[in-house]
Amino acid sequence: MKAFMDKDFLLSTETAQELYHNFAAQVPVLDYHCHINPQEIAEDRKFENITQVWLGGDHYKWRQMRSNGVDEYYITGDAPDREKFQKWAETLEKAIGNPLFHWSHLELQRYFGYTGVLNGETAEEVWNLCNAKLQEDSMSVRNLIKQSNVTLLCTTDDPIDDLKWHKVIKEDETFDVQVLPAWRPDKATNVEKPDFVEYLGKLSQVSGVEIKTFADLKEAIAKRMEYFDSMGCSISDHGLDYVMYAPASDEEVERIFADRLAGKEITKEDAAKYKTAFMLFLAGKYEEMNWVMQLHYGCKRDNNKAMYAKLGPDTGFDCISNFAPGEQLADFLNAVNEAKNLPKTILYSLNPGDDELIGTILGCFQNSDAIGKIQQGSAWWFNDNKTGMMKQMTSLANLGLLGNFIGMLTDSRSFLSYPRHEYFRRIMCELIGGWVENGEYPKDMKNLEKIVKGISYNNAVRYFGFDLETK
Numbered sequence: 173m174k175a176f177m178d179k180d181f182l183l184s185t186e187t188a189q190e191l192y193h194n195f196a197a198q199v200p201v202l203d204y205h206c207h208i209n210p211q212e213i214a215e216d217r218k219f220e221n222i223t224q225v226w227l228g229g230d231h232y233k234w235r236q237m238r239s240n241g242v243d244e245y246y247i248t249g250d251a252p253d254r255e256k257f258q259k260w261a262e263t264l265e266k267a268i269g270n271p272l273f274h275w276s277h278l279e280l281q282r283y284f285g286y287t288g289v290l291n292g293e294t295a296e297e298v299w300n301l302c303n304a305k306l307q308e309d310s311m312s313v314r315n316l317i318k319q320s321n322v323t324l325l326c327t328t329d330d331p332i333d334d335l336k337w338h339k340v341i342k343e344d345e346t347f348d349v350q351v352l353p354a355w356r357p358d359k360a361t362n363v364e365k366p367d368f369v370e371y372l373g374k375l376s377q378v379s380g381v382e383i384k385t386f387a388d389l390k391e392a393i394a395k396r397m398e399y400f401d402s403m404g405c406s407i408s409d410h411g412l413d414y415v416m417y418a419p420a421s422d423e424e425v426e427r428i429f430a431d432r433l434a435g436k437e438i439t440k441e442d443a444a445k446y447k448t449a450f451m452l453f454l455a456g457k458y459e460e461m462n463w464v465m466q467l468h469y470g471c472k473r474d475n476n477k478a479m480y481a482k483l484g485p486d487t488g489f490d491c492i493s494n495f496a497p498g499e500q501l502a503d504f505l506n507a508v509n510e511a512k513n514l515p516k517t518i519l520y521s522l523n524p525g526d527d528e529l530i531g532t533i534l535g536c537f538q539n540s541d542a543i544g545k546i547q548q549g550s551a552w553w554f555n556d557n558k559t560g561m562m563k564q565m566t567s568l569a570n571l572g573l574l575g576n577f578i579g580m581l582t583d584s585r586s587f588l589s590y591p592r593h594e595y596f597r598r599i600m601c602e603l604i605g606g607w608v609e610n611g612e613y614p615k616d617m618k619n620l621e622k623i624v625k626g627i628s629y630n631n632a633v634r635y636f637g638f639d640l641e642t643k
Contacts, residue, residue: 176289177277182558182598187615188605195621196597199629199643201590203325204636205354205409205466205581210327210337212587213351214344216314222302223253226279227260229585231488232272237263238488248483258295265291271557271595278591283316313587317349320590323640324350326407331357331396332371332378335403342404350638355400355408355463360393361450363432364443372433386422386429386446390453401461406636408458410451412469414496417503418444425449451504456513464636465515468552470496470522492522492554498529505537505546516542516635518578520549527564531571544576544635552583556592561599575623578632597628 174180183189219225227233227247234247240263245251247259267273280286280298284305290298305311310319317325329335333353341351359371376383379392418441420428428442438446458465472493474480479489501519508514514537519530527548534546548568551560568574580596582589601624607613608620630642 177274177281182595182602183605184602185605185609187608188602190617191605191620191624192598192601195624196601196628197594199625200321200323201593202323202629202632202638202640203582203590203593204407204578204632205328205583206325206589207328207583207585208325208587209585210341210351210353212313213317214337214340216312218312219306220303221253221257221306222299223257225306225586225588227256231486233260235488236267236270236272239263240266248487254299257299258292261290261295261298262292274595275589275592278594279588282591282594283311283588314347314349316587322349322590324352324638326352326354328356328409329353329400330359331355331393331400332374334378335400338403350404352404352406353400355397355405356410357393357408357454358411360389361410361412361447363428363446364438369433369435384433386426386449389429393454394457397457397461406462407464407466408454409466410468411471412467413471413493414469415467415501415504416444416447417500417507418448419507420445420449448504452507452511452513455508455515456511458515459513462637463515464518466518466520466549468520468522468549470526471553494523494525496521496523496526498526498533502533502536505533509537516545516547518547518549520552522553522555524551524555524560524563527567528571531567535572542635544573544578544631547578547635548572550580550596556583556596558599561596562603565600565603575626576631577627578635579627579629593628600624600627
């Protein structure tokens with residue numbers, strides 16, 4: 173029997189172990205999509221206790237605590253941090269087979285040197301150990317990033333953001349990790365949302381463009397994109413229900429926009445037409461500015477309306493949607509492509525059943541503009557577990573070129589999440605190593621090194637065009 177989470181954790185063959193230890197573990201981390209707060213990096217925050225850094229804002233953990241019957245008082249309520257940690261420890265001991273069990277123990281090993289098992293009985297020991305360690309200067313936000321071997325990370329930022337904290341970080345010569353903004357214009361996309369008109373007022377103010385028409389909105393957005401570009405942004409991200417394609421004339425889109433600006437409710441059909449027009453415009457701007465377009469879709473959000481009213485979004489009440497028409501995704505990409513406006517694009521669906529669909533669609537739009545111009549994103553959210561990652565990479569290998577895959581991202585709000593890259597790399601090496609051991613791919617270590625280091629780091633450096641050295 174193998175030891176619990178030892179140096180060969182998840183690596184069952186000699187080849188997998190060689191690939192991980194000699195190649196994957198040797199390259200840095202490039203985290204091109206996360207949700208951490210740049211202010212905390214700028215101010216080099218130190219956390220008072222493990223609950224703050226582990227449970228504050230982590231809706232992955234919150235969902236599991238609710239599944240364990242924990243009262244909301246100990247999850248998002250006003251319970252003391254020590255009591256919240258106890259409830260999480262008692263929940264974790266039941267999380268057999270859940271990635272949170274692995275992530276949590278990787279984080280305890282890598283950052284706190286704890287090689288035991290966290291459960292209800294060991295919670296006091298772990299609480300004291302972690303809190304003592306967190307008082308050390310080495311555990312400030314910037315030092316956590318540095319010791320995780322991160323070379324660059326991209327936050328997620330609204331078009332109206334002044335990017336003040338990015339500027340502070342950029343001008344601080346004592347911190348050499350690049351922290352770049354990423355463009356997330358969902359509030360300008362979601363025409364049907366109650367706060368849409370109010371948001372346009374804020375966008376008008378920061379852009380200096382009075383928004384009375386759809387043409388005005390495009391002008392305001394273009395101005396903000398220029399500002400983001402000047403701050404090093406080269407990546408967009410969209411959270412969509414699904415990628416829709418409902419083409420409409422300019423006149424019709426202006427009519428829909430005017431109706432919404434006047435406070436009228438609009439139909440689902442009109443919302444789809446507006447979103448299509450807006451996304452087509454944005455895609456063209458991305459290509460013009462050499463930005464990468466990320467499309468996240470397939471999520472049905474805020475399903476527990478009572479809890480949404482109490483806690484707001486991103487609190488653990490979202491689920492996979494099985495309504496993501498492949499025809500509309502293909503038609504949208506085709507329309508952008510026909511206009512000669514197709515940027516480098518990464519496609520993520522929350523529905524694992526879409527893996528093969530994405531694998532076939534992306535193959536329709538590859539060309540010599542870039543190596544792997546259209547990418548399937550890493551297994552996302554509910555899928556970033558061993559099973560989901562294996563499935564996503566196997567599907568991509570079956571239908572495309574796994575060797576050009578740009579690999580993992582944290583998609584996290586926690587500064588302790590970087591071992592997710594290690595978790596991914598171990599799973600990737602286990603998958604590839606298994607193919608080699610089974611005689612499905614030659615044990616050509618020179619070529620395997622290129623593939624493993626590429627997926628781990630180098631492919632993303634090349635794809636995004638970041639000013640970094642490959643390894």
